[in-house]
Amino acid sequence: MAEASMIDMIRLWVGCAALLVGAIGVIFGALGLLRLRDIYERMHGAGIIDTGGAGLILFGLLLLSPVWTVSVRLVLIGALLVMTSPTATHAIARAARFEGVEPELAQPDEEKG
Numbered sequence: 001m002a003e004a005s006m007i008d009m010i011r012l013w014v015g016c017a018a019l020l021v022g023a024i025g026v027i028f029g030a031l032g033l034l035r036l037r038d039i040y041e042r043m044h045g046a047g048i049i050d051t052g053g054a055g056l057i058l059f060g061l062l063l064l065s066p067v068w069t070v071s072v073r074l075v076l077i078g079a080l081l082v083m084t085s086p087t088a089t090h091a092i093a094r095a096a097r098f099e100g101v102e103p104e105l106a107q108p109d110e111e112k113g
């Protein structure tokens with residue numbers, strides 16, 4: 001009986017840690033969307049939110065889910081996220097490129113050189 005209690009306690013701690021780290025990742029990704037310069041850099045920030053932050057949040061919820069039906073739904077949501085996020089990012093980048101949006105590349109400072 002003590003082993004089951006110890007395993008539940010480890011699941012609780014790992015699940016809470018995954019939720020916390022995922023939430024911090026989402027916050028940093030959202031700040032990146034506000035601070036980054038052009039659409040290509042912002043897409044990179046959004047990709048971090050989708051894969052890292054949301055993935056860790058789903059993993060934490062999976063560990064803390066009380067019944068298996070909730071776990072199955074969380075796994076399906078994670079699979080949907082893994083399939084749609086790169087596709088959406090690629091479609092946005094391609095549309096921006098077709099519209100003629102060029103990336104803002106770092107230019108060397110000619111006055112110092």
